[in-house]
Amino acid sequence: MELRPTSSPETNRLRALLCLCCVVLLLATPTVSAQVIGSGDLDAEETLFIRELLDSYNSPDLARLWIQSRIKSASSTSRVTLEYMLADVTRIEGDIDGYEAQIQALARRYPDHPRSKGAQLEAVLAALLRLDGANTEAIFATSPPARSRAIDARDRIWTAEVRQILEDNILLQNREVDVLEAKVVAAPDADQKKQLSAEFSDKVAIRDLWEFQLLNALKIYSKMLPDGDEVAQKLFAELATRAKEFVDQRYENFGRRYEAQLIYGQALASLGQPEQAASELELLVDIEPSVDPPYDVEVVFFIRRMRIESLAGSLAAYNRAGRPEEGLELLEYLYEEVDPNFPYRKTPEDPSLTGIVASLNIEESISRIAAGDHATGFRMLKRLINEYDDPTAWKADPGATREVLDQLGRGLSHLVDLKVGDLSPEVYARAAAGYRDRGLLDRAIEAAKYALSSHHEGETPSKWRAKALYEIGESSDALGRPEEAAIAYQYLAENYPNSEMVAMASQNFFAIVGDLAAEKGGAWEQLVPVAEKLFSDNSRGLGSEQLKLQQASEEELAGNYPQARDLFRRISRTYTDSGVERPVPFFFRARAGGARCLFRISTDVDQGIRDAAGELLPLLLEARNSHDVPGESALRYELARMYWGDRKKSAAEALEALSPVLGELAGDSVYREGAILLLVEVLCAEGQFAQAEIGLNEIRQYWPSGSSRVAATYYLIDGYRASSNDQHLRRAGELVLGWIRLPGAQFEESGPRVKLGLASILIDGGFASEAATMLAQAQTAARGLGDQFLDIGVSYFLAKAANAAGKHQDALDSLDSIVERYNDETFNGSYPDAPFVFVQRAAAHRGLYEVDRSSQHLDAMSEDLTAALAILDQRRRSLIFAGEVAPLFERDYWATWLQYMELMKAQSMCERVVQLIRSRRLMAGGEGSSFAPESLQGRFDQLEKDCQ
């Protein structure tokens, strides 16, 4: 039911922070005009050109093209810089996880590049962007469970990915600073002291940067919490303390100290201490450059920014404390006594400052209205609204426009808090949205109600009353009060038939009443015809078609396929809106539904497919000719589903139906998303990983935060892990590391068994240390559960990780402990990993043998592998009797045999090896037959040759 565009006020600030970080790190870059593709080192102009493309023009696609061309002729240093810039492109495109993964990979690959040193900090900033995304999701969630899920995700990101990382690094940095300081003091000669002092200064600068980022992060997160929330107050108190300490103790960077002072004042304001906040902020209000003119442009920019932000902060402090008169006095003093143009306003304003100038204007208008100067205050407000809530502004920069309008809404909610009466329905409706943004849903509803009874009459107030009712509906829904939401939507649809919100309200009313009728019956069931009529009347001619679609879906869900098919097929190709004939947007989807029902009705699968395909195939051409991507995607999906579903598995036909969705269609339609996901599923099942990766990339590009990304990544992981190819196993590990960060994967909530499974993939992929971290989490979660198998599993995988990391003695100790504690269970193969405990123990012995060359290890290996093979042979026989041996099992089984035979070879038992291999060949069909999976067979062949 969410129909508002989602964006967040902090996003731009976060992006600006990221850019600042990148710019600082890129300053070292070296010369050719940016407009032509140069060669060799990247020059400052080119760097600026990319920055402009990314930030000012928001054109990541152009930037990507330019960088990809330039990278071919770049020097080795500049190539790395350009690769980092490609990561930035990914970020600007909205793929935060992809960006972070690229940054981390680049940092590992090029540890000496300046930007690699800040990679960890960039990871924190990427986490802040994810935090912002989760918060936006929480604000616009339309049900309590969705809201609660988004809030949990936000808080989890804050704790694990932001705060913890920042604090750990600050601790580390401080330790290193202390050590260096001691070295400087103890340095025996002047040269060494000088060199150490320089290192010390660098280290201090890095430490300060980390501390400053913690201030920023605290500020961002605290503002996301509901106003007055106890946790928020504690965080603001902490922020004030830390910011004050920063100002008092960190002298190296004046700019950052000023910013910390600003944060200090803002935190005090949020703590409800307006006098202190204003007095701290006023220290910045009239700051001047510390050198004589002429001033550097950057300095003037910085001074103006400080002045604007601190003045806005002072006004906000007074406004939030209910004392707008004092804010007005400050304004009058500054305008009359200091400069009528304070704080050096410009027309047109510098685009980088328009956002904060708008914040200042919002606070000033609030101060004026609340302090009694209604005329000037409302004039300012009107100007702001005309400037920002305008199609031109939305078109030019939707993100910044949304941010200013969100700020305006929040500001107006504070105006309502100040108990200023007689406001217009527009102000109340915008304030209601502001309250929702502040996490105060009850207040949002109350403010919206003031719009309903406001004395203002006419078309514009009527428009805003309708919006206020919509706000009541949304907030009621989010509070878990669907009945009141439905009533608000009904009021809207009945009383404001000309409102732009009426179609959405009717649709929401219809949806909620339908749910309540099913759940409660009675009066709600009697309201269904009213809801249907409102929906049909208000959906501008499309309503009756939509109603048929809904009814058809309901019949289908109930298993009434003939009725559902009839309804699907009654949906018209076109509808008439104000005398104009328009295509029904879901016509092809409806026909796809009709064909699906036909297939379901048929008892003969192949005949059913022939009949349904007979309907679908001609429509494909029609959909292509009318450029209906969602329609064609839906048709292709249905066609493929018949070939790859619960009744049949025929990959070739499914792939033939789906491939054009990836290769020939484009766009972010949800139906294309579904079709591509199915394509990835089939490709993975067929082992066509390269094509599946292309599908995943498409999903990552168009639907970065959708559940399809979680599912598609999972299909690939599952596909790769079953392979015996090392590269595939490594890729599975890489994908796991990306997958666990996807919010939809809900990794943090997953149980220890899931973590064990993922850790196993990481180990096989060569990510031993990451696996160890995951296993430690699993161990903590498994503790006290009394689950024997889980206990074994954790120890086993820890041992496997230790083996992979070369810590063979640790692995051996852990495995010995399992065998000792669960001797019978292990030898009898009573738990799934039993044979692999022996295999891992053999691997540990092998590792130790390579160090000490003691034959005891070879004997132990032989015993372990024999025990493992005894269990595996028995299991394999059972699987063969059951009819199917999974590829994964086959891989493990033959890999164990291979190890065993290699061991025999090492023990000079070549004859036995040849004998064994020959007998396997005979069992598989005759001399020269292959018996093992393709990836292992070659090694058996070679072994046989060597032994012969």
Next chain:
Amino acid sequence: MKQYGTKTQSANQDPNPGLVSVTLAMLCLSIVFPAGVLHGDEIVVSGGRNYEDVTITSATWEQVQYRLPGVSTSQRVAADQVEKLIFDQEPASLSRGRGAIEQGDWEGAASALRLAASLGDPRQKADAMYLLGLALLRWGDQDPQHRPEAITALGAYLGQFEAQKDFYVPHARVALATVHRHLEAFSDAEQALAPLAAGDFGRHWIIGARLAQGTILQAQQNWIGAREMFSSVANDSQANSGMTRSAWLGYADCQLGQKQWSSAIDTVRQRVLEVRTSPSVRLDAAKARGWLIWGQATQQQASGDRTQLQWAMIRYLRAAVIANKGDSETLAEAIYRAKTVAVELGDEARVEELARRLQKLVPNSVWNK
């Protein structure tokens, strides 16, 4: 059911609180301001086009004078037609006191208006003193100890400004009668209305007095007398639409008192809820009150029928969706009554949720006790 019985009793002490708030909102919420300093003021009139971007020069209960931009001579409009006066410049304490009344923050309103009552300008002082009385009256609906303070405040205002024919004088007399009625001092209430009923303030206020007298009769459970009084106002061609609507609501409330459930429903549907209005209609407290009456009648007729009880719940919630805290006790009553239906329906979760909301919304209200 015991709880419900208790509430019925407390409601009987003031059988028509919603009507009071509607009447007061209609009659009282207006402000006068000094001449010569204002720009862009607005005169909101009943049933007509408002006067925007004017300069209000004076306002008495007889007429409001204003100047148009660029015109030197004053224009005037009969005070009877004026619903509200809005000024673009005013002291913050006064403005925020009025805003606090709008938002149902009676304590905040009283505090701000006490401060504003000491303003030097006599007209601002008049505004503040009258609004202080009004805030205390509304506060008294939740906590009766403030009713005597309201009588004192309104008396102080009348003592100082009645002789000067201040715009608020008739409004203050209706408010004074309301406080007395709440204290069951019915003869004092009648006495407060006497100058209005006698025609001292013009024809408009004779009707206003009859409306207020109807509520006094209603409070004494004199249903027949009250219905006659409300009917005379509702059918008076000189009564404005707000007065007519308030009268029909009072009439329907009396029908509830007489247990004429179906008739009460017909009255609110035909006279309040389903009356054709302009597309820019306000969803105000009067409509909320109408839904509340319909809900009460439905609940009384339900006799345990789940579907009818659900309809009663829906109607109470319709009232709750549009009524705000500033609409006196309508919102609290709607939530309370919805809670009684939830009890009858055995919907424990809903009962708890509504009880929590009442506690948060109006912790001291009679509807939360």
